[in-house]
Amino acid sequence: MTLTLELPVPGPAAAPPLLELRGIKAAYEQVEVLHGVDLAVPAGSVLAVLGPNGAGKTTMLKVASGLHAPSGGDIWLAGRCVTGAAPVDLARLGLCSIPEGRGVFPNLTVSENLWMASYRGVSRSEIEERVFPIFPRLKERRRQAAGTMSGGEQQMLAMARAIATDPAVLLIDELSMGLAPLVVEQLFEIVARIAGTGVTVLLVEQFAQTALGVADLAAVMTGGRITAVGTPQQIASGLHSAYLGGGGGGGEDPESEPPPQSAGTAATLLLPAVPAQSSGGADGSSDSTVVLPAVGSGSGSGSDRVTAYLGGEQAAASSDGESAEGAAGTAGQISMAKEAGTEGTSGTAGTSGTSRGETRGEPMSTNTAGVPPTVPAGTPVALEGSTPPPPALPPAGGPRSGELAQEVAGLRIKAPNTAIDKQLMWLGVALLVAGIGTALGAYIMAHTTRLELTQNDAIVVGLVGITISIAGMALFIRYSLSNFLRFWLARLIATSQQQGGGQPPTV
Numbered sequence: 001m002t003l004t005l006e007l008p009v010p011g012p013a014a015a016p017p018l019l020e021l022r023g024i025k026a027a028y029e030q031v032e033v034l035h036g037v038d039l040a041v042p043a044g045s046v047l048a049v050l051g052p053n054g055a056g057k058t059t060m061l062k063v064a065s066g067l068h069a070p071s072g073g074d075i076w077l078a079g080r081c082v083t084g085a086a087p088v089d090l091a092r093l094g095l096c097s098i099p100e101g102r103g104v105f106p107n108l109t110v111s112e113n114l115w116m117a118s119y120r121g122v123s124r125s126e127i128e129e130r131v132f133p134i135f136p137r138l139k140e141r142r143r144q145a146a147g148t149m150s151g152g153e154q155q156m157l158a159m160a161r162a163i164a165t166d167p168a169v170l171l172i173d174e175l176s177m178g179l180a181p182l183v184v185e186q187l188f189e190i191v192a193r194i195a196g197t198g199v200t201v202l203l204v205e206q207f208a209q210t211a212l213g214v215a216d217l218a219a220v221m222t223g224g225r226i227t228a229v230g231t232p233q234q235i236a237s238g239l240h241s242a243y244l245g246g247g248g249g250g251g252e253d254p255e256s257e258p259p260p261q262s263a264g265t266a267a268t269l270l271l272p273a274v275p276a277q278s279s280g281g282a283d284g285s286s287d288s289t290v291v292l293p294a295v296g297s298g299s300g301s302g303s304d305r306v307t308a309y310l311g312g313e314q315a316a317a318s319s320d321g322e323s324a325e326g327a328a329g330t331a332g333q334i335s336m337a338k339e340a341g342t343e344g345t346s347g348t349a350g351t352s353g354t355s356r357g358e359t360r361g362e363p364m365s366t367n368t369a370g371v372p373p374t375v376p377a378g379t380p381v382a383l384e385g386s387t388p389p390p391p392a393l394p395p396a397g398g399p400r401s402g403e404l405a406q407e408v409a410g411l412r413i414k415a416p417n418t419a420i421d422k423q424l425m426w427l428g429v430a431l432l433v434a435g436i437g438t439a440l441g442a443y444i445m446a447h448t449t450r451l452e453l454t455q456n457d458a459i460v461v462g463l464v465g466i467t468i469s470i471a472g473m474a475l476f477i478r479y480s481l482s483n484f485l486r487f488w489l490a491r492l493i494a495t496s497q498q499q500g501g502g503q504p505p506t507v
C-alpha cells in the first residue's frame with residue numbers, strides 16, 4: 001500500500017536534507033527492531049518523531065549518532081555517506097546528540113560539564129559566552145555539582161553542552177523524560193531558540209503537542225518504520241488515521257507490527273521527491289525515501305541548494321558518494337551548511353506561517369514555542385498506544401546529597417562540594433606557608449645560638465613545621481588537583497566511550 005500525500009511544505013522544510021536516513025535497519029542481538037527507516041531532515045528545520053514505546057525511536061537516534069551500527073541502510077550527512085562513522089567523528093562534523101537520560105556527569109560541576117565540550121577546539125571562555133546567555137540558570141549554578149541540580153536543570157545542562165560546540169545538527173531524545181509539563185515547555189522554548197539560530201534538529205518525543213509546537217515537520221514511527229511524515233498540523237490532525245492505518249478507526253492495535261513493507265510499497269506518506277542526485281549520491285531509493293522538495297522560485301532545484309550550501313567541492317564529493325572514512329577530516333564543513341541553512345530559510349520564514357519559522361535567522365530572543373502554532377491550544381494530541389507522559393513527576397536526576405559518590409572507571413570519586421573544597425584548599429595553603437615559616441624560623445634559631453638545648457628545641461620546632469607544611473601540601477593537592485584530575489578522568493572516559501561507539505557519558 002502506498003499512501004501518497006502532496007503536502008505544502010513550510011519554509012525550513014524547503015531546504016534539502018542535511019541529515020538523511022535511507023533504509024536503516026538495526027538489530028539487537030539478531031532481533032531486528034528497525035526495518036528500513038527512511039527519513040530526511042531538511043537543513044535548518046526541526047523534525048519531531050513521535051511514536052509509541054518500543055517503536056524504535058531511540059534506536060534510530062543511536063544509529064544516526066553513530067552509537068549503534070546499522071545492519072542495513074545508509075546515513076547521509078550534508079550529502080556525505082557517514083554510515084559507520086564513530087560518534088566522535090560525527091561530532092566533529094557537527095552532529096551532536098542529547099541522549100535519553102541527560103548524559104551529564106553528576107559528580108562534575110556545571111562548568112566542568114560544559115568544558116567537556118572543549119575537545120572540539122572551542123575554548124572554555126567561548127563555551128561559556130555561547131551558553132550562559134541562553135541558560136542564565138546554569139551561570140548562576142556553574143560551581144554546583146550537576147548531580148545536585150533538578151532534573152530540568154540537568155536537561156538544560158545536557159542541551160547546553162551539546163550546543164556549546166556550535167553543532168549543525170542536534171539529535172534530542174525524550175527531552176521531557178521524567179519532567180513536569182511546565183519544565184518541558186520551558187525546555188522546548190529553548191529548543192525553538194536554538195533552532196532559530198539555524199541548527200537542524202531531529203527530536204524524538206512523547207509529549208506530542210509540545211513537540212509539534214516547535215517542529216517544522218513531524219513523523220510518526222511505529223513498529224520500526226516511519227509510517228507518516230507531514231507538517232505538524234497534518235500529523236496532529238491526521239495522527240489517528242495515519243497512525244492506525246486509515247479511517248480513524250480504533251480497532252487496530254497501534255503497537256502491532258504494520259504489514260511488511262516490500263520494495264516500492266512504502267507506507268510512508270511521501271513528500272514530493274527531489275531528483276535523487278540532489279540528496280548526495282543517488283541509489284535509486286527515492287521512492288521510499290522521504291525527500292523534501294525545494295519550493296519557491298528562488299530556491300532552485302534540490303541539487304542547486306546542496307551545491308549552494310556545501311560549496312562546489314563538497315557537492316562534488318557528495319555526488320561521488322564519499323564514504324565515512326573521509327568524514328572525520330571534514331570538520332567545519334557542516335558549519336558551512338548550517339550557516340547557509342540559516343540564510344536559506346530566513347528568506348522563506350515569512351511564508352512558513354509557523355511561529356518558529358518566524359524566528360529563523362533572528363537573535364535568540366523571542367519564541368512562542370510553548371504554544372503550538374498549528375495545533376489549537378488545549379487540543380490534546382495523544383499517540384494511541386503510547387504511554388502518556390507523566391503529569392507532574394518530581395524532578396528526576398541524580399541524587400542531591402552532598403555525599404554523592406560515583407563509581408567512575410572503578411574509582412570511587414566523591415562529588416565536589418565546591419565551597420568546602422575551596423576552603424580546605426586555602427587552609428592547606430595556609431598550613432603549608434605556616435609550616436615552612438616555622439621550619440625556617442627554627443632553622444635560623446638553631447644557627448644563631450650556640451646553646452645546645454636551644455638547638456635541640458629548634459630541631460623539634462623545625463620538624464613540627466615540616467610536618468605542618470606536608471599536611472598543608474596534602475590538603476592543597478587533595479582539594480585543588482583532585483578536581484582537576486577528576487575532570488580529566490571523566491573527559492577521558494567520555495572521549496573513549498565516544499570513540500568506541502559506546503554509550504554516551506552517563507557516569
Ligand SMILES: Nc1ncnc2c1ncn2[C@@H]1O[C@H](COP(=O)(O)OP(=O)(O)OP(=O)(O)O)[C@@H](O)[C@H]1O
Pocket residue numbers: 028029033051052053054055056057058059060
Ligand atoms: N539494548 C537493547 N537490547 C535489546 N533490545 C533493545 C535494546 N534497546 C532497545 N531494545 C529493543 O528495541 C526496540 C526499540 O526500542 P527503542 O528504545 O528504540 O524504542 P523507543 O521508540 O525509543 O521506545 P521508548 O519511547 O519507550 O523509549 C524495543 O523493542 C526494545 O525492547
